[in-house]
Every structure is written in structure tokens, then in C-alpha cells.
Amino acid sequence: MSNDRPATPLLDQVQTPADLKRLSDAQLRQVADELRAETISAVSETGGHLGAGPGVVELTVAIHAVFDTPRDRLIWDVSHQCYPHKILTGRRDRIRTLRMKDGLSGFTKRTESPYDPFGAAHSSTSISAALGFKVAHDLGGAPDPALGDAIAVIGDGSMSAGMAFEAMNNAGHLGKRMFVILNDNEMSIAPPTGALSSYLSRLYAEQPLQDLKAAAKGALSLLPHPLQDAAHRAKDMLKHSVVGGTMFEELGFKYVGPIDGHDMEQLLGVLRTVHQRADGPVLIHVITKKGKGYRPAEMAADKGHATAKFDVLTGKQKKSPSNAPSYTKVFAEALIKAGEADDKIVAVTAAMPDGTGLNLFAERFPKRCFDVGIAEQHGVTFCGALAAGGLKPFCTMYSTFLQRGYDQVVHDVALQGLPVRFAIDRAGLVGADGATHAGSFDIAFMANLPGMVVMAAADEAELVHMVATAAAYDDGPSAFRFPRGEGVGVEMPERGIPLEIGKGRMIQQGARVAILSFGTRLSEVMKASEALTARGITPTVADARFAKPLDRDLILQLATDHEALITIEEGAVGGFGSHVAQMLANEGVFDTGLKFRSMVLPDSFIDHANPADMYAAAGLNAADIEAKVLAVLGLGQVGVKRA
Numbered sequence: 030m031s032n033d034r035p036a037t038p039l040l041d042q043v044q045t046p047a048d049l050k051r052l053s054d055a056q057l058r059q060v061a062d063e064l065r066a067e068t069i070s071a072v073s074e075t076g077g078h079l080g081a082g083p084g085v086v087e088l089t090v091a092i093h094a095v096f097d098t099p100r101d102r103l104i105w106d107v108s109h110q111c112y113p114h115k116i117l118t119g120r121r122d123r124i125r126t127l128r129m130k131d132g133l134s135g136f137t138k139r140t141e142s143p144y145d146p147f148g149a150a151h152s153s154t155s156i157s158a159a160l161g162f163k164v165a166h167d168l169g170g171a172p173d174p175a176l177g178d179a180i181a182v183i184g185d186g187s188m189s190a191g192m193a194f195e196a197m198n199n200a201g202h203l204g205k206r207m208f209v210i211l212n213d214n215e216m217s218i219a220p221p222t223g224a225l226s227s228y229l230s231r232l233y234a235e236q237p238l239q240d241l242k243a244a245a246k247g248a249l250s251l252l253p254h255p256l257q258d259a260a261h262r263a264k265d266m267l268k269h270s271v272v273g274g275t276m277f278e279e280l281g282f283k284y285v286g287p288i289d290g291h292d293m294e295q296l297l298g299v300l301r302t303v304h305q306r307a308d309g310p311v312l313i314h315v316i317t318k319k320g321k322g323y324r325p326a327e328m329a330a331d332k333g334h335a336t337a338k339f340d341v342l343t344g345k346q347k348k349s350p351s352n353a354p355s356y357t358k359v360f361a362e363a364l365i366k367a368g369e370a371d372d373k374i375v376a377v378t379a380a381m382p383d384g385t386g387l388n389l390f391a392e393r394f395p396k397r398c399f400d401v402g403i404a405e406q407h408g409v410t411f412c413g414a415l416a417a418g419g420l421k422p423f424c425t426m427y428s429t430f431l432q433r434g435y436d437q438v439v440h441d442v443a444l445q446g447l448p449v450r451f452a453i454d455r456a457g458l459v460g461a462d463g464a465t466h467a468g469s470f471d472i473a474f475m476a477n478l479p480g481m482v483v484m485a486a487a488d489e490a491e492l493v494h495m496v497a498t499a500a501a502y503d504d505g506p507s508a509f510r511f512p513r514g515e516g517v518g519v520e521m522p523e524r525g526i527p528l529e530i531g532k533g534r535m536i537q538q539g540a541r542v543a544i545l546s547f548g549t550r551l552s553e554v555m556k557a558s559e560a561l562t563a564r565g566i567t568p569t570v571a572d573a574r575f576a577k578p579l580d581r582d583l584i585l586q587l588a589t590d591h592e593a594l595i596t597i598e599e600g601a602v603g604g605f606g607s608h609v610a611q612m613l614a615n616e617g618v619f620d621t622g623l624k625f626r627s628m629v630l631p632d633s634f635i636d637h638a639n640p641a642d643m644y645a646a647a648g649l650n651a652a653d654i655e656a657k658v659l660a661v662l663g664l665g666q667v668g669v670k671r672a
């Protein structure tokens with residue numbers, strides 16, 4: 030590997046998957062090699078999901094060579110492994126814009142290409158989607174392009190989530206021809222946990238990977254065959270040597286495998302056979318290596334799951350140094366301290382030990398930390414019962430993934446008043462992962478729940494106090510949110526001090542206009558305040574700390590003492606500002622003429638870019654706050670002229 034663009038003579042001739050159909054099997058092997066080199070080279074320039082793509086290059090080429098995409102619907106689960114697919118499906122010219130503003134998405138996206146029939150980024154949806162396409166096909170749905178087969182490619186990590194099993198249960202029952210390719214690399218982001226993972230490992234630990242002949246025969250024999258004898262013979266053979274996968278068979282799938290996902294000949298052989306012969310749901314178990322063919326990724330603990338831009342030769346990442354600690358790290362360290370003081374504190378992550386910082390908690394307290402796999406729903410209910418059992422669980426999830434466990438938050442935790450502590454990381458806009466990962470909705474969906482305490486940290490020191498608050502508060506459920514990225518560099522307290530529930534804090538006393546901030550926009554508010562002070566308007570600034578319960582006294586005071594009140598938060602409409610507006614309306618404050626404005630995320634899904642650009646697009650930066658203050662005071666025009 031070198032830092033120069035790789036030579037890709039054969040790949041250069043492939044504009045769309047139709048071009049693969051003209052190539053020999055040996056040439057397809059070469060296309061796969063070139064595709065791997067091109068993928069690694071592109072990610073070195075853009076950053077992104079590095080390990081998953083190289084693990085599926087052979088699979089990507091083989092599927093596109095055998096099936097007829099985009100007519101056949103190919104659905105990549107999570108779709109962080111879709112970069113090679115994008116290169117083969119007419120997007121190679123833009124592959125070096127991955128995850129950048131106005132560039133290609135890092136995931137499949139319906140609006141981007143007809144080869145992306147179903148968008149994804151949250152896991153374990155692909156089998157449901159494939160089944161939906163298949164049923165639409167059978168019932169005469171007529172989209173453009175017309176419907177053909179449906180193929181889901183799903184990783185072993187994603188296969189562990191409930192949704193995948195719900196879909197297989199349904200698909201096995203309906204018995205329709207469809208294909209699930211289980212891409213088993215024995216990795217999730219971290220090594221996968223749980224009984225399913227052990228089951229899959231056993232499936233191939235106990236028997237060698239199949240050679241081509243046996244695999245193709247295995248596939249054949251699982252399918253209807255005109256010759257009963259041959260079918261019988263094959264069945265016997267399979268029973269005794271070739272077939273594992275009893276669990277999948279019990280669910281109604283024909284099981285083929287395990288096969289070597291880097292052996293092009295074997296892949297092509299098996300896919301051609303099942304393509305020709307399947308008349309019901311088939312699960313093809315493919316063994317691959319995450320990061321395959323790129324040593325730095327293969328050697329990394331996470332197999333190069335996600336990376337910044339890097340040097341291809343050395344694998345060294347090009348990250349800019351930061352001055353402040355990340356919120357995630359601050360959270361983890363505060364939780365460890367709380368855990369040292371209280372042995373009832375336990376922590377739960379859903380397959381994100383590193384991303385949430387719980388790997389550090391697990392190192393310190395291995396018995397008190399649980400990685401439940403990609404299973405947010407289970408994780409939340411599990412925490413509910415841990416709380417009912419007298420422990421103090423911190424249910425630690427990214428805002429976007431907590432969405433999946435929402436009924437469990439409502440039904441299993443809030444309704445029963447159980448003191449689960451929700452630590453909500455990646456709250457607000459997240460940058461390159463884009464709209465699928467934005468933490469936009471948690472304020473709204475948590476603050477509307479009776480009995481839920483909802484906090485947002487304005488900076489990293491506040492986060493330390495909120496961890497302490499959540500640890501101390503045992504009267505019901507609580508949540509605190511904090512964003513992706515680094516803190517603002519404030520002085521850190523030695524230890525967290527529990528906050529008074531439902532009380533905000535004054536930051537600065539000013540006049541005429543009050544700005545009430547919830548969360549980390551506070552630093553932008555302070556920048557805006559400086560600019561406004563230079564214009565002769567010093568706003569009052571307060572940090573609400575709580576969206577629930579609201580600090581009524583503080584808010585009513587701000588409303589009474591000022592001509593205008595502006596709220597600001599990193600969340601969608603329906604959150605903090607809405608609660609404040611509702612309270613003020615009910616108190617009759619608007620009857621006496623308070624000017625009220627609420628700054629929230631726009632009512633649209635914001636595409637990937639860097640976080641600063643995203644907040645600029647959202648209109649939540651200092652300049653927007655300044656403009657809002659001027660406008661509400663009727664000085665908007667003056668402001669624009671002076672600016």
C-alpha cells in the first residue's frame with residue numbers, strides 16, 4: 030500500500046454493476062483487489078468507517094455480479110460497510126467526498142442513488158426491509174425500478190438485536206424467496222458479547238470452512254431438487270457434515286455455510302446456486318475479516334471500525350490536538366468516582382463500550398458494567414429491573430440509539446417510577462455521521478414523561494455535577510445529556526456536587542432581554558453577549574440546567590424583569606423551549622406582553638457536515654443569537670446595518 034492513488038485498471042472499466050457481468054471470475058477477483066485498495070485510499074482522505082468495507086469487498090463484487098441490482102434490492106445493514114458498494118454503483122467520482130458537507134453520505138441513502146433502496150445507519154433493520162420489498166413485489170407494488178429479489182447483508186453484531194429476529198420470525202413464517210447474508214467477522218464495534226456470538230463461533234469452530242464443492246452442493250441440497258435420490262444423498266451429507274445453523278433452520282430459513290467470504294470462487298459459486306434455486310428464505314453464513322487486507326486495521330483492537338483521515342503507509346491518524354477533554358471522558362471519569370463512593374452504581378452500554386467511555390468503567394469495575402450487545406430495548410428494561418432490584422444503573426446510550434428503546438423508557442422505567450439514570454451522549458448535532466445519528470429528539474421525548482428529571486450540561490464541569498446529581502437522586506428516573514466532542518476548557522471541580530433538582534443558575538445580570546440556555550449552547554450565548562455588550566445591550570444570561578422540572582421561580586423572574594425572553598437548546602421543537610412557553614402561557618405571562626422567542630433545531634433533518642457548519646445551518650451560533658436579540662428588541666435593521 031502507498032499514499033499514491035492505487036492503480037485500478039479493471040475497476041476503471043466498471044461504471045455500474047452491469048459492467049461486472051462481462052468479466053470472468055478471475056477478473057472479478059482482480060476487481061475485488063482493486064476495490065479494496067480504492068476504498069482504503071478514499072477513507073484515508075476522508076476518514077470514516079474503515080474496517081467494515083474492506084471486509085466485504087469480495088461479497089460486494091459477488092452480489093453485484095450475480096444479482097441484478099438495482100432491480101434486485103440490496104440492503105446493507107447499518108450500511109457503514111457500503112463504501113465499496115458506492116464505488117461500484119456509479120459514485121466512484123465522488124467517493125473522496127464521503128461524509129463531507131455536500132458530499133456522499135457515509136451510509137446508504139435513498140435520495141443518493143437507486144442502488145440504495147433503503148436508508149440505514151441504525152442497525153438490524155435490513156431483514157425487515159428486505160421482507161417488505163419482497164411482499165411489495167408479490168402484491169404488485171410497482172416502483173421504479175421494478176422489484177426483483179431482496180437481499181439483506183447483516184453483520185454478526187447487528188444480528189444480535191431483537192429486530193433482526195423479529196424479521197426472521199416473520200420471514201420464516203411467510204416463506205418467501207429472499208436472501209439474508211450473515212457477514213460474520215466476529216466483531217461488532219467492540220468484540221461482540223452474548224450467547225448468539227458464541228453460537229455463531231461454534232458453527233464454524235467445530236467444522237472447517239467449506240470447500241467450494243461442498244458449499245455449492247450444500248446450497249443445492251437445501252433447495253428443491255428434481256431428483257429425489259440426489260436430494261436425499263445431499264440431505265444426509267449436509268446433516269452429517271455440511272450444515273450447522275439449526276437455529277436459523279428452526280426459524281424457517283435454509284442455512285448455507287459457513288463459507289469463506291474472501292474466497293471469490295466460493296462466493297460466486299454459492300450465490301449463483303442459491304440465486305438459481307431458492308424458493309424460500311435462505312441464510313448464507315459468510316465468514317470475513319474486518320479490515321481485511323489493510324494491516325493497520327486488521328491489527329487494531331476495533332479492526333479500524335472508524336477513523337480520522339490517516340496515512341496509508343503507516344496507518345497513523347491525522348487528528349488535530351485538542352485542549353479540553355472530551356465530554357465522554359469526563360463522564361466516564363466522574364462515573365468511576367461515583368462508583369468508588371457507592372458500590373450500588375452499575376453501568377450498561379448497548380455495544381458501545383468505547384464510544385460511551387464505559388470501557389474505562391469496566392476496567393475499574395468489571396462486574397458492575399454490562400455490554401448487552403446492540404440491544405437498546407433490552408438494555409433499558411434490564412436497567413429498570415436493576416433499579417427495582419436496589420441498584421443504581423446508569424443506562425449509557427447515544428441519544429440517537431436511545432430512540433430505539435423508547436417504549437421501554439416509557440413503559441418499563443417512567444411508568445413504574447424506577448430510578449434509572451439515563452446518561453445521554455452525542456446529544457445535539459454530531460457531524461459527519463449526519464442526520465441518522467443526530468441527537469435531536471431526546472429533550473422532547475424525555476421531558477414529556479411524568480416524573481422524569483431532565484438535565485443538560487452547559488460545560489464539562491457541569492457534567493461532573495450532573496453525574497453526581499443522578500447518582501444521588503433515587504426518587505425516580507433521571508436523564509442528563511451532553512454532546513459529542515471536547516468540552517470548553519473550564520476549570521474542573523475535584524468532585525461532583527449534587528445539584529438541587531429543578532434549579533437553574535444565573536450567569537450574568539443584564540437588562541431588557543434575558544437568554545435562558547439549556548445545554549452547551551451557553552458558550553455561544555456568551556459570545557453573542559459580548560458582541561451585544563459592545564453594541565450597548567447586555568443581556569441577562571441564565572443556565573436552566575433542568576428542562577424538567579422547570580425552575581419556575583427563575584423563569585418567572587426573568588419574564589417579569591425583562592422585555593424579552595429567549596430560550597436556546599440543541600434539540601428539536603417540542604423540547605425545553607416548548608415547556609417554558611407552555612408554563613409561561615399557563616401563568617398568563619404572555620397576557621401582559623412578554624416578547625418570547627425559542628431557538629431550537631430547524632424542523633428538518635440536517636445532512637452531514639462538520640458540527641460547526643451544521644450548527645450554522647441550524648441557526649444556533651453566536652451570530653444567530655445576536656441577531657435574534659436585536660430582532661426581538663426591534664433593532665434588527667440597525668444591527669444588520671451596523672454589522
Ligand SMILES: Cc1ncc(C[n+]2csc(CCOP(=O)(O)OP(=O)(O)O)c2C)c(N)n1
Nearest residue numbers: 081150151152184185186187216217218380
Ligand atoms: C441501533 C444501533 N445501535 C448501535 C449502533 C452503533 N453501531 C454501528 S456499527 C456497530 C457494529 C455493528 O457490528 P456488525 O453488524 O457485526 O458489523 P461490522 O462492523 O462488524 O461489519 C454498532 C454497534 C447502531 N448503528 N445502531
